[in-house]
Amino acid sequence: MNAAAPQADTTPGPAAVPLLAVRGLSVRFATPRGALHALDDIDLDVPRGKTLAIVGESGSGKSVLSRAILRILPRSAEIAPQTAIVFDGQDLMHRDERALREIRGRRIGMVFQDPMTSLNPVRKIGAQLAEGPRRHFRLGRQAARARALDLLRQVGIPSPERRLDQYPHELSGGMRQRVVIAMAIACEPELLIADEPTTALDVTVQAEILDLLRRLREAHDMTLILITHDLGVAAEQADEIAVMYAGQVVERAPTDALFTRPRMPYSAALLRAIPSLADPPHSRLHAIAGRPPNVLGQIAGCRFAPRCGRAQPRCEAQAPTLERMQDGRELRCWYPLEDRP
Numbered sequence: 001m002n003a004a005a006p007q008a009d010t011t012p013g014p015a016a017v018p019l020l021a022v023r024g025l026s027v028r029f030a031t032p033r034g035a036l037h038a039l040d041d042i043d044l045d046v047p048r049g050k051t052l053a054i055v056g057e058s059g060s061g062k063s064v065l066s067r068a069i070l071r072i073l074p075r076s077a078e079i080a081p082q083t084a085i086v087f088d089g090q091d092l093m094h095r096d097e098r099a100l101r102e103i104r105g106r107r108i109g110m111v112f113q114d115p116m117t118s119l120n121p122v123r124k125i126g127a128q129l130a131e132g133p134r135r136h137f138r139l140g141r142q143a144a145r146a147r148a149l150d151l152l153r154q155v156g157i158p159s160p161e162r163r164l165d166q167y168p169h170e171l172s173g174g175m176r177q178r179v180v181i182a183m184a185i186a187c188e189p190e191l192l193i194a195d196e197p198t199t200a201l202d203v204t205v206q207a208e209i210l211d212l213l214r215r216l217r218e219a220h221d222m223t224l225i226l227i228t229h230d231l232g233v234a235a236e237q238a239d240e241i242a243v244m245y246a247g248q249v250v251e252r253a254p255t256d257a258l259f260t261r262p263r264m265p266y267s268a269a270l271l272r273a274i275p276s277l278a279d280p281p282h283s284r285l286h287a288i289a290g291r292p293p294n295v296l297g298q299i300a301g302c303r304f305a306p307r308c309g310r311a312q313p314r315c316e317a318q319a320p321t322l323e324r325m326q327d328g329r330e331l332r333c334w335y336p337l338e339d340r341p
């Protein structure tokens with residue numbers, strides 16, 4: 001795919017134009033050992049009203065991708081100049097910091113793994129929740145407090161009146177993440193980016209938070225980008241899945257299609273690595289042999305080739321690009337698995 005701003009195909013209706021379209025996104029970090037290529041030529045469409053899960057192993061670039069979309073990368077990160085990040089028709093690459101601050105929080109909400117990244121430990125919860133509505137909707141004190149209360153109810157926090165005057169440390173981890181989600185939806189954003197929202201929580205609380213996210217997404221007709229290393233979570237929550245490997249999207253497909261017929265060998269290997277209830281007790285997981293490549297410096301061929309059972313000489317020599325297949329899925333692979341059940 002080319003790196004230019006996305007072109008509409010044949011006169012699409014509003015539903016066909018993605019809410020977010022990323023093109024040619026590359027990010028590198030200057031490190032003492034040289035340039036680290038954290039993201040390489042990412043193309044990604046996020047359709048309106050849908051949930052897109054981004055999955056991949058640790059270090060594959062999921063968090064750098066979400067921060068790049070929000071334009072909150074650290075200073076040491078360099079975004080390639082040809083990148084386009086088009087949100088509802090405007091390219092965020094060409095908006096100044098003031099405009100971006102209006103979009104973040106108001107039109108794009110964010111939830112991170114650790115609730116304390118988003119919460120101020122020395123401010124009361126009610127004041128923190130009211131901040132967005134006060135700033136973006138110009139609500140007065142009382143109206144903003146009423147809004148904060150309503151938000152706490154929406155995210156299922158018991159005794160919400162009392163919680164307004166508490167500090168974050170007085171709440172459990174799960175309750176804190178509920179508050180962060182309430183803050184993220186406070187201004188009714190069209191897009192919510194949740195980066196490993198349940199990874200830091202107990203298993204039982206994880207399910208509750210995911211259920212909450214799904215209910216809110218449906219109630220507010222939001223679009224959700226769910227970043228997770230957990231394919232089980234992605235399977236339950238997402239309409240579509242983008243699989244990342246070593247800074248690239250290697251396959252993107254509707255959830256059912258990916259789970260029933262993965263076509264990029266890496267996606268297939270990831271799926272084989274999920275434990276199944278049907279496995280006999282104590283059976284070994286199918287770990288993927290080898291390690292992801294070192295992304296310091298340029299890599300000539302396919303980044304998965306050294307670990308891929310299907311690799312041919314071409315895979316080592318020439319890097320595949322992300323191509324759209326006839327069935328609509330996208331693949332970065334010279335020799336994909338057959339599209340047969």
Ligand SMILES: Nc1ncnc2c1ncn2[C@@H]1O[C@H](COP(=O)(O)OP(=O)(O)OP(=O)(O)O)[C@@H](O)[C@H]1O
Nearest residue numbers: 029036038057058059060061062063064065074229
């Ligand atoms: N500030 C930084 N400086 C240098 N390198 C960085 C920085 N932030 C991330 N990286 C590198 O970018 C690559 C992608 O990291 P990223 O955090 O996006 O991975 P991830 O898929 O989100 O992993 P995890 O699931 O462990 O959070 C990694 O190689 C990481 O070491």
